[in-house]
Amino acid sequence: MIDAGQGLGWWGVPLAVLAGAIRVSTPYLLVSLGECITEKAGRINLGLEGVLIMGAMAGYGASLASGSPWIGVLAAGIVGALLGLLHGLLCSLRRVNDIAIGISIMLFGTGLAFFLGTPLVQPKAPTLAAIPFGGWSDSSQIQAALQINPLFLIGIALAVLLHFAFRHSRWGLQLRVVGDSEDAARALGYRVLPTRIGATTIGGFLAGIGGAFLSLYYPGSWSEGLSSGQGIIAVVLVIFARWEPLRCLWASLLFGGAGALGPALQSMGMSSGYYLFNAAPYVLTLVILIATCAPDRTLAGAPGELSLVRH
Amino acid sequence: MTAGHVGLSFSGNIYMSTAQTTRWSALAESVGIPTAAMLLAMLLFAGFVLAVGQSPLEVFSLLYQGGFGSAFAWQNTLLRAAPLILTGLAVALPAQAGMVIIGGEGALALGALLAAVAAQVLTGLPPLVVQLGMLLAGALCGATWIGLSGWLRYYRGVNETMSSLLLSYIGIALLNYFVEGPLKDPASLNKPSTRPIGDVNMIGNLPGLEVHYGLVIGAVLALAAWIVLRFTTIGFALRTVGGNPRAAQMAGLRVGSWIVGAAAAGGAAAGLAGAIEVAAVQGSANADVIAGYGYAGILVAFIARQNPLAVLPVSVLIGGINAAGGMLQRRLDMPDATVLVLQGIAFVVIIASETLIGRSYFRRSPAATVPVGAQSEAGG
Numbered sequence: 001m002i003d004a005g006q007g008l009g010w011w012g013v014p015l016a017v018l019a020g021a022i023r024v025s026t027p028y029l030l031v032s033l034g035e036c037i038t039e040k041a042g043r044i045n046l047g048l049e050g051v052l053i054m055g056a057m058a059g060y061g062a063s064l065a066s067g068s069p070w071i072g073v074l075a076a077g078i079v080g081a082l083l084g085l086l087h088g089l090l091c092s093l094r095r096v097n098d099i100a101i102g103i104s105i106m107l108f109g110t111g112l113a114f115f116l117g118t119p120l121v122q123p124k125a126p127t128l129a130a131i132p133f134g135g136w137s138d139s140s141q142i143q144a145a146l147q148i149n150p151l152f153l154i155g156i157a158l159a160v161l162l163h164f165a166f167r168h169s170r171w172g173l174q175l176r177v178v179g180d181s182e183d184a185a186r187a188l189g190y191r192v193l194p195t196r197i198g199a200t201t202i203g204g205f206l207a208g209i210g211g212a213f214l215s216l217y218y219p220g221s222w223s224e225g226l227s228s229g230q231g232i233i234a235v236v237l238v239i240f241a242r243w244e245p246l247r248c249l250w251a252s253l254l255f256g257g258a259g260a261l262g263p264a265l266q267s268m269g270m271s272s273g274y275y276l277f278n279a280a281p282y283v284l285t286l287v288i289l290i291a292t293c294a295p296d297r298t299l300a301g302a303p304g305e306l307s308l309v310r311h
Numbered sequence: 312m313t314a315g316h317v318g319l320s321f322s323g324n325i326y327m328s329t330a331q332t333t334r335w336s337a338l339a340e341s342v343g344i345p346t347a348a349m350l351l352a353m354l355l356f357a358g359f360v361l362a363v364g365q366s367p368l369e370v371f372s373l374l375y376q377g378g379f380g381s382a383f384a385w386q387n388t389l390l391r392a393a394p395l396i397l398t399g400l401a402v403a404l405p406a407q408a409g410m411v412i413i414g415g416e417g418a419l420a421l422g423a424l425l426a427a428v429a430a431q432v433l434t435g436l437p438p439l440v441v442q443l444g445m446l447l448a449g450a451l452c453g454a455t456w457i458g459l460s461g462w463l464r465y466y467r468g469v470n471e472t473m474s475s476l477l478l479s480y481i482g483i484a485l486l487n488y489f490v491e492g493p494l495k496d497p498a499s500l501n502k503p504s505t506r507p508i509g510d511v512n513m514i515g516n517l518p519g520l521e522v523h524y525g526l527v528i529g530a531v532l533a534l535a536a537w538i539v540l541r542f543t544t545i546g547f548a549l550r551t552v553g554g555n556p557r558a559a560q561m562a563g564l565r566v567g568s569w570i571v572g573a574a575a576a577g578g579a580a581a582g583l584a585g586a587i588e589v590a591a592v593q594g595s596a597n598a599d600v601i602a603g604y605g606y607a608g609i610l611v612a613f614i615a616r617q618n619p620l621a622v623l624p625v626s627v628l629i630g631g632i633n634a635a636g637g638m639l640q641r642r643l644d645m646p647d648a649t650v651l652v653l654q655g656i657a658f659v660v661i662i663a664s665e666t667l668i669g670r671s672y673f674r675r676s677p678a679a680t681v682p683v684g685a686q687s688e689a690g691g
Binding site for chain 2: 046086090093094095096097099100101103104105107108109110111112114115118228229232233235236273274275276278279282283285286289290293294295296
């Protein structure tokens with residue numbers, strides 16, 4: 001992406017931001033879709049930050065061991081699903097708070113990933129290949145910008161699929177009823193706890209794959225600083241998207257663009273403000289959170305059982 | 312958990328005869344359950360150690376030696392406990408008003424930055440003035456930062472857990488920006504830092520020890536917080552605000568001020584921790600102050616069940632585990648993150664053990680049943 005900005009002068013910045021939006025947004029997209037499923041069922045999983053890091057580590061390790069990055073992606077998903085399952089099971093205990101369990105899983109996942117990832121810092125694992133969509137253009141910058149990873153396309157397909165599944169499938173109805181009112185769900189004969197545990201597990205699976213994207217595509221290596229808050233940002237993004245999968249897609253692209261601003265400007269030689277621009281996604285998230293919340297009303301579209309938005 | 316205490320004090324008035332036993336069983340529970348949870352966490356960690364091919368006995372014996380086995384180890388432990396007491400309070404104080412604040416790391420970073428700035432502004436004045444100025448600047452900065460989270464929660468309905476974590480990331484980014492940019496000392500080549508605060512302005516060590524006065528500051532503040540919360544109406548007001556904001560409003564409490572105040576008090580503690588790291592350990596603000604004390608403080612507060620007094624021994628315990636990490640690395644060649652795994656396991660088990668509160672062996676009397684509705688409010 002740093003190459004994308006060179007040669008076009010300052011016009012390189014918007015192009016790099018666009019390219020970055022596509023590249024950086026994928027983990028946001030996958031994590032937010034996973035969290036969207038979890039929150040639709042009435043629970044919040046802040047632990048996805050830890051799941052993301054564990055997924056990145058497991059994906060990199062499995063890719064290194066097997067030689068196939070797609071086995072890495074699968075391994076990341078499975079590890080994520082296991083952590084999601086842990087969250088779902090522990091939250092089902094009486095009096096255990098989902099936000100507190102999420103914080104603990106965030107720290108547990110981070111610590112475990114740092115421990116198990118220590119031998120993975122040096123070796124180079126096979127990474128995911130991108131599909132070149134820019135062949136029609138002569139400009140190498142545009143070609144570089146349109147290198148699109150299959151996981152991004154899978155994310156888009158999933159967003160569309162979930163959009164219809166939430167509205168038009170039995171499974172979507174069950175999820176929404178459980179998330180909106182436990183009593184109504186029981187009256188309809190839905191089993192509340194298994195539904196929530198399942199939703200959290202699927203959410204963890206998707207977040208784990210989002211982590212694999214980080215270590216196997218962009219930035220494309222394993223290090224302890226790989227994720228700093230992307231998991232949390234994705235959780236906020238779901239609120240911003242009002243629990244709508246398609247809006248999660250647009251919001252992810254917006255955040256990807258904000259995240260690409262720092263590196264893009266750095267490639268233009270603006271190194272002094274680098275750290276400041278790195279804060280851009282967090283500032284944007286906070287501003288969005290402030291703008292979407294209000295003290296005296298519940299958010300439109302919010303699942304009724306969600307502790308996050310209840311006052 | 313906060314709401315649980317409120318419920319207990321009400322029921323105590325009605326059932327006078329059971330009030331005494333309830334108090335004792337509550338104490339037994341608040342000590343017994345976390346202790347049992349920590350033992351279970353140790354057991355799970357032993358399983359993990361076995362799985363990665365090390366001997367649990369050896370690891371535990373090194374953890375003990377590295378944390379508590381010698382005078383040197385104790386000093387090392389207390390040096391780490393000093394910031395943990397304050398970052399633990401940064402979580403425990405807002406928790407009194409029902410908030411889960413996890414932004415201590417960023418408040419610590421900004422407290423460190425502002426303390427270094429204060430030292431530059433006040434340079435040339437008597438050392439005591441410079442030191443007090445640094446501590447005050449750090450505390451005020453942290454209070455503003457996390458107070459903002461409280462303000463956003465009450466006046467904008469923004470979840471304080473997420474806003475404080477986002478503010479934390481922003482605070483860390485600001486520290487990095489200033490120490491690598493506008494405030495960078497040109498002489499600091501390998502490790503970008505602000506200008507040194509000067510040896511005369513450093514906070515010294517306790518007599519006869521290699522442990523700085525920051526430990527005393529933390530201990531005094533924790534004790535003071537416990538006394539205020541336990542023996543004055545402030546504690547009761549905060550618990551009421553946290554347990555049932557509407558009832559608190561009806562009772563004439565200015566809920567918004569209490570919420571913002573509790574968050575700011577927590578932020579001040581974290582900011583103070585950052586200022587002390589600069590004034591007593593680093594000698595300038597740099598990226599080394601971001602050492603995870605803010606996150607470990609969350610664990611400290613939850614093990615201590617948000618009790619400021621219990622924060623003291625728990626900080627020493629976690630500080631000891633952290634101090635022993637280096638020894639595990641040297642002797643067994645285990646990664647730095649080994650202690651993070653132990654802390655992570657402990658954290659998950661501690662939170663899950665909340666489920667036992669109120670229905671354990673100690674607590675059978677009908678007076679102790681807490682209204683179900685009150686519990687869901689406790690964490691959120």
